[in-house]
Amino acid sequence: MSVRVILDTSALLSYARLSGLAVGELVAMVEEDGGAALVGVPAASFLAAYSVLDKDERSLLVDLATKIDGVTTILPLLGADAVEVAGLDARLGAAGLGHAVVEARRRGSLLATYAGSTARWELPDGTVLDL
Amino acid sequence: MTRRFSISLPDEVAAELDHVDNASAYIAEAIRMRRCREATRGVLAAAGYQVTDEGVRRIRERVRALEARRQAPGAEGQE
Numbered sequence: 666m667s668v669r670v671i672l673d674t675s676a677l678l679s680y681a682r683l684s685g686l687a688v689g690e691l692v693a694m695v696e697e698d699g700g701a702a703l704v705g706v707p708a709a710s711f712l713a714a715y716s717v718l719d720k721d722e723r724s725l726l727v728d729l730a731t732k733i734d735g736v737t738t739i740l741p742l743l744g745a746d747a748v749e750v751a752g753l754d755a756r757l758g759a760a761g762l763g764h765a766v767v768e769a770r771r772r773g774s775l776l777a778t779y780a781g782s783t784a785r786w787e788l789p790d791g792t793v794l795d796l
Numbered sequence: 797m798t799r800r801f802s803i804s805l806p807d808e809v810a811a812e813l814d815h816v817d818n819a820s821a822y823i824a825e826a827i828r829m830r831r832c833r834e835a836t837r838g839v840l841a842a843a844g845y846q847v848t849d850e851g852v853r854r855i856r857e858r859v860r861a862l863e864a865r866r867q868a869p870g871a872e873g874q875e
Contacts, residue, residue: 694855697833
C-alpha cells in the first residue's frame with residue numbers, strides 16, 4: 666500500500682479539535698479514490714498531538730488513526746530515524762513535524778499541514794498541502 | 797473460509813458480472829469497499845464532521861494539482 670497523504674501534528678490537532686473541515690475531507694477523498702492509497706499518521710505526530718489534547722479530543726484522534734482500516738494507518742517511527750526526527754523537531758520548533766517530514770520524503774507523499782511555511786524549510790513547495 | 801449464497805441482482809447490475817473473471821471476488825471487493833466507506837463516513841460523522849461532496853471535490857482538485865506538479869519533468873525534489 667502507498668501513503669498518498671501524511672498528516673502532521675497540526676493537522677491532527679485541527680481534526681481532533683473540530684477546528685477545520687479539511688482533514689475530514691482529505692480522509693474522505695482518499696477513501697473515495699480507492700486503490701491502495703492511504704492517509705499516513707506518523708507515530709511521533711500522533712504522540713505529540715495526543716499529549717496536548719483533552720479526553721474527548723483524544724478519543725476523536727484515536728478513532729481517526731485506528732478505526733478506519735484501509736484508509737488511515739499509523740506509521741511507526743523506526744529506530745534508524747529517531748535521531749533525525751528529534752533533530753528536525755528541535756530545529757523546526759514543532760513537536761511531531763519531524764517525523765511527518767521524514768515520512769513524506771521517504772514515501773514521496775504529500776504533507777498535509779497547517780504549518781506549511783515551517784514545513785517548507787525541509788520539503789519542496791510542491792510536497793506541502795496547506796490546509 | 798467461504799460461504800455460498802444465492803442472490804438476486806437487477807439486470808443492469810448483474811450485467812457487470814458478465815465482464816469479470818471471478819464474480820465472487822468482484823462482489824466481495826465491492827462489499828469491502830462499501831464497508832470501508834461506511835466506516836470512514838461513520839468515524840467522521842461521529843466526530844461531528846459533515847463532509848460534503850463539494851468539499852471533497854475541492855480538496856481532490858488541490859491534491860491532484862500538487863501530484864501533477866510533482867510528476868512533471870524537472871519537478872522540484874525529483875532525483
